[in-house]
Amino acid sequence: MSDWTLCIDFGTAYSKAAVAPTGAWSRFDPATVRPLMLSAEGQNAFLLDSAVFVDEDRVLFGRVALNEADAQADQKRAALRSFKTLLSVSDLDRALNTNAPLTIDPHRVFQMRDLIVLYLAYLLASIDRAIVADPSLAQGATFSRRYAAPAWRSGDSAGMHDVVVRLFGEAEAFRAIVGKRILSPEGLSLRTISDALPKAMEQAEALEMGLIYEATAAAAYTSVGLENAGSHMIVVDMGAGTTDIAALARLGPRTIELPEARVTLKQAGDFIDRIIANRVLESAKWAKRDEERSELWSVLMRQMADIKEAIMADGRATLRNQGRSITLAFKEIEKDEDFRDFYKSLRESYDHALAVVRDDARARGRSEVQAIAVGGGAATPFIQDLIRRKMESTRPRVIPRPATPDWAHAREFRGNLAPVFPQLAIAIGGALAPDSMLAARTGFSRPANDRSGTPAERD
Amino acid sequence: MSAGKKTKPKKSAARQRAAQGVLTDALAEAAWGEADAALAQALADFDEAETAEKKGARKDALERLGQALSRAARKRGLSRLGDLDERVEFDAEAHDLNAPVAKTPKSVRIQARGVTRGGEVLIKPRVAPADKKKRS
Numbered sequence: 345m346s347d348w349t350l351c352i353d354f355g356t357a358y359s360k361a362a363v364a365p366t367g368a369w370s371r372f373d374p375a376t377v378r379p380l381m382l383s384a385e386g387q388n389a390f391l392l393d394s395a396v397f398v399d400e401d402r403v404l405f406g407r408v409a410l411n412e413a414d415a416q417a418d419q420k421r422a423a424l425r426s427f428k429t430l431l432s433v434s435d436l437d438r439a440l441n442t443n444a445p446l447t448i449d450p451h452r453v454f455q456m457r458d459l460i461v462l463y464l465a466y467l468l469a470s471i472d473r474a475i476v477a478d479p480s481l482a483q484g485a486t487f488s489r490r491y492a493a494p495a496w497r498s499g500d501s502a503g504m505h506d507v508v509v510r511l512f513g514e515a516e517a518f519r520a521i522v523g524k525r526i527l528s529p530e531g532l533s534l535r536t537i538s539d540a541l542p543k544a545m546e547q548a549e550a551l552e553m554g555l556i557y558e559a560t561a562a563a564a565y566t567s568v569g570l571e572n573a574g575s576h577m578i579v580v581d582m583g584a585g586t587t588d589i590a591a592l593a594r595l596g597p598r599t600i601e602l603p604e605a606r607v608t609l610k611q612a613g614d615f616i617d618r619i620i621a622n623r624v625l626e627s628a629k630w631a632k633r634d635e636e637r638s639e640l641w642s643v644l645m646r647q648m649a650d651i652k653e654a655i656m657a658d659g660r661a662t663l664r665n666q667g668r669s670i671t672l673a674f675k676e677i678e679k680d681e682d683f684r685d686f687y688k689s690l691r692e693s694y695d696h697a698l699a700v701v702r703d704d705a706r707a708r709g710r711s712e713v714q715a716i717a718v719g720g721g722a723a724t725p726f727i728q729d730l731i732r733r734k735m736e737s738t739r740p741r742v743i744p745r746p747a748t749p750d751w752a753h754a755r756e757f758r759g760n761l762a763p764v765f766p767q768l769a770i771a772i773g774g775a776l777a778p779d780s781m782l783a784a785r786t787g788f789s790r791p792a793n794d795r796s797g798t799p800a801e802r803d
Numbered sequence: 804m805s806a807g808k809k810t811k812p813k814k815s816a817a818r819q820r821a822a823q824g825v826l827t828d829a830l831a832e833a834a835w836g837e838a839d840a841a842l843a844q845a846l847a848d849f850d851e852a853e854t855a856e857k858k859g860a861r862k863d864a865l866e867r868l869g870q871a872l873s874r875a876a877r878k879r880g881l882s883r884l885g886d887l888d889e890r891v892e893f894d895a896e897a898h899d900l901n902a903p904v905a906k907t908p909k910s911v912r913i914q915a916r917g918v919t920r921g922g923e924v925l926i927k928p929r930v931a932p933a934d935k936k937k938r939s
Contacts, residue, residue, distance in 0.1 A: 378822075381829050387836030389829045480822035650841075654870050657877060662866045669863040753880075753921025756823060760830035762921055763838075763880040 346488040348481065350380075351556065351774030352467070353492045356428045356584065358391040361471050362771040363481065366488070369778040372569040374754035377776065378481065379768045380474035382467075383407070384527075390768055392470050396463045397423040398449045404531035405466040422447045424459050429585070431460075431493070436504050440511075451534070457511070458541060462532075464515030465544075469526045472519075490554030490782060492561050492774040494581075494588060505555045505784040513551050518544035554782040559590035560599055561773030562718040566745045568776050574712035574743065576705040578605070578698055580731060582721025584613040589693055591701035593708070597780040605700035607693040611686040613720050617648050619680050620655065624672055628665070640665050656724045674725070687726060694730050698742070705740040715744045722747040722766060834878060841875035876918070884917030885928040893930065901929040908932035 346366055353360040361380040368376060381389035385407045397409035404412050413423035424444065433439045440457035443449070448459070475481045491508070519526060521540040526532055556564075559579040566577070575594040581587065591605035621644045631637045643665050644651065651672070654661035660673040677683055698713070705713050715731035717723075731744045752765045765772075779785075845868055852864035876882075885891070893900075893911045901914050911930035918926040 375823060378826060379830075388833040390833055478822060479818050479825070650874060653877070654874065658870065658873055662863065662870055664867070669867070671866065748880075750922070753923075756827070757830060758827050759880055759920055760827055760834055763834035763878055764830055 346486040348485055348487045349775050350471070350487045350489045351492060351561070351771050351777075352471070352489070353558075353561075353768075353771040353774065354428055354431075354467070355394060355770075356426050357394060358767070359394050359467050360390060360392070360768050360771040361474070362768060362775045363475075363487065364772070364775040368776050369564070369568060372751075372776070374569075374751040375756040377772055378478060379772060380471060381477065382470040382474050384473075388764070388767075390764065392467060394427060394463065395423040395425050396459050396466075397421075398444075398451065398454065398459075399531070401535075402531045402533050403462060403537060404529075405463065405526070406470075408529050408531065420447055421450070424448045424456075424463075427460050427463060428493075430456060431504070431508065436507050440507075453534070453538070461511055461514045461518060461541070461544070462537065464512055465519040465522070466526050468512070468515055469519050469524065473524075473527060488554070489551065490556050490774055492556050492558050492770045494558050506786060508555070509551060509553045509786045510548065512553055514544050514548040516551060517547040517549070520544075521547075550786060553786055554779065555784040556774045556777055556781060557590070557601060557783050558718070558770050559588070559601070560592060560781050560783070561770045561777060562716055563592050563594075563599065563714075563773070564777035564781060565769055565773035566714065566716050566749055568749075569751055574714050575708070575710050576701050576713040576740070578694075578701050578713060578715050578731075578742075580694065580715075580717045580722075580727055581719040582612050582717070582724070582727055583719045586610060587612045587690060587721070589697045591697050591704075593701070593704055595708075597778070599777075599781040601783075602700055602704055605697035607697055609686070609689055609693060611682075611689075613652075615686065616652060616677070616683075616721075617645070619677055619683050620648065620652060620672060621645065623676055623680065624663075624670055627672070628668075628670055630668065631665075636666075690726075691730065702740050702742075711740050713740050713742050715742050717747055718766075718769060720766075834880070838875045838878035841871050841878060845871035845875065879920070881918050881920050881925070884919050884924065885913045887913060887916060889913045890933050891930070897924075897927060898930045899927045900931070902931045904932055 348363045349366055349368070350361060350363045353362075359382065361382060363378050363380065365376050379390050382392035383389050383406065393406045393410055395406060395409040395413070397404045397413050399412060409423045413421060430439055440455065440460070442456050443452065444454045444456055444459055446452070475485070475487075491512075493508070518540055521544055522532060522536060525536070558581060559577075562579050562581070563577045567574075577592045579588075579590045579592065581590070587609040589605065589607040591602040593600055593602060621641060624644055625631065625637060625640060628637075628640055631640050643663070647663060651661045651663055655672060655674050655677065659675075660671055662669055662671045664670075678687075698715075701713050705711075717727045717731055721727055728744075731742075733742075735742055748762050748765045748769075752762045753759070754761070848864050848868040848871055852861050852868055855861035855864055890910060890912050891898075893908050895907070898911060900908075900911070910933040912933045913928045914931050915929040917924060917928035
């Protein structure tokens with residue numbers, strides 16, 4: 345049996361990973377939760393940029409890939425990002441066998457599958473480095489692995505699990521062949537890749553990996569350590585591209601998703617960004633010429649995260665452009681017709697999902713449903729209002745839970761986990777969840793830091 | 804139990820403490836990275852507020868200063884306690900009285916919100932006796 349459970353959150357912009365001791369679910373001690381320091385660069389060691397850049401004669405990974413892509417942006421070159429979006433398409437095999445676009449691979453040698461395997465190898469090597477550097481994990485610890493994924497809309501996530509695990513298996517085999525060179529800021533030469541990748545594809549073994557739905561991971565970090573956590577939960581996940589609503593029920597040791605409650609709306613953070621930007625442009629009467637308006641648009645997009653956060657948290661935001669101050673209040677966003685349509689759909693979808701989960705709770709004689717908001721939009725007032733609304737009928741009661749659980753404020757973290765918790769939440773929740781919460785499992789077990797079969801370093 | 808066996812748990816505990824320290828420092832650095840940028844912004848906005856010659860420009864700079872400070876606070880996990888001008892029952896344990904009074908007031912208004920982090924109150928709300936004529 346493994347000593348630790350490792351969960352990988354393969355994110356759109358960043359990948360994250362965390363470990364928790366096996367059995368943490370039943371004997372929870374916040375101090376034993378360990379987010380992994382995946383990144384050697386940047387101020388936030390816990391976030392690994394999800395990016396691959398195919399350069400003239402090399403392939404670069406992570407932050408270095410993004411920097412190089414920025415440097416070559418004027419040559420119509422781009423880094424491959426958003427792997428997660430690719431993994432969510434209904435015909436995954438076909439998508440993986442597609443050639444990478446010319447902007448991403450000017451040599452026309454890589455299929456999307458190759459680039460994903462290369463990135464996963466980089467991610468696995470980064471995880472290994474983080475484990476070795478952590479004094480409480482390094483000495484012979486063994487790990488069971490799982491990854492978090494949304495309950496994908498267009499396809500069957502659990503059905504795609506075998507394909508995803510196969511990709512991880514190929515990545516593990518590739519990493520074993522190239523060793524630590526993959527973590528070098530210089531990346532890997534095309535020659536090394538063309539030698540090693542076909543071998544890795546042949547040598548790939550099916551790893552033992554679990555799949556945990558992101559909503560289940562949210563349920564895990566919210567409920568862990570609570571004596572009366574309740575058996576049913578509704579999760580609202582507002583990310584950049586979509587807002588997903590999911591309902592879960594814990595039945596004995598197992599957690600199931602109630603698929604009839606699942607709703608996905610195509611409006612989310614990016615949609616709100618556009619509304620904010622359009623409202624500001626409307627109010628900036630002095631910006632009449634096209635170049636003034638496009639300059640203001642790029643200022644807005646660069647500062648959007650801060651502007652949106654201020655609007656949502658403080659009710660308004662003020663920004664500067666060309667010596668002028670512009671203030672936008674949340675009230676103005678509420679007046680926007682597109683926003684009103686979105687909010688109406690969101691309320692209806694939430695009500696539908698809540699009715700499903702409350703019916704299930706009622707039928708099983710349960711008295712409570714927990715409501716939680718996760719993702720980048722978790723703290724927005726209209727999402728918080730949604731999960732805190734009073735119900736007409738009193739039972740089962742709906743209990744809103746905080747986006748950051750109380751245990752993240754534990755004294756051991758000296759106030760430092762809570763501010764970054766939302767970014768790491770899914771990896772942490774996935775590591776804490778018991779096996780019974782997994783949506784799928786595959787293959788055989790091997791410790792995450794097992795180096796057997798790793799050849800001696802070359803060059 | 805042999806002496807050798809006694810030292811093992813000590814070593815293990817020391818390693819755990821060291822590991823926790825490394826993790827906490829890295830978490831702090833991650834959280835401070837974004838807060839630093841907001842604080843730098845706040846310093847620049849403060850200078851603008853101080854040197855602004857026109858009332859409107861000063862008001863704008865103060866608005867941005869407040870926004871930058873709020874952002875830095877959020878990045879450090881701080882949140883406000885109470886609402887400005889909210890009328891509440893006075894609690895000597897929970898409030899700081901912001902005005903000299905001859906008699907302990909029953910009802911007060913919040914002049915400056917408190918600040919908390921994870922249930923710990925870092926600054927109590929500053930209050931002043933409520934005007935009896937003014938009803939909320």
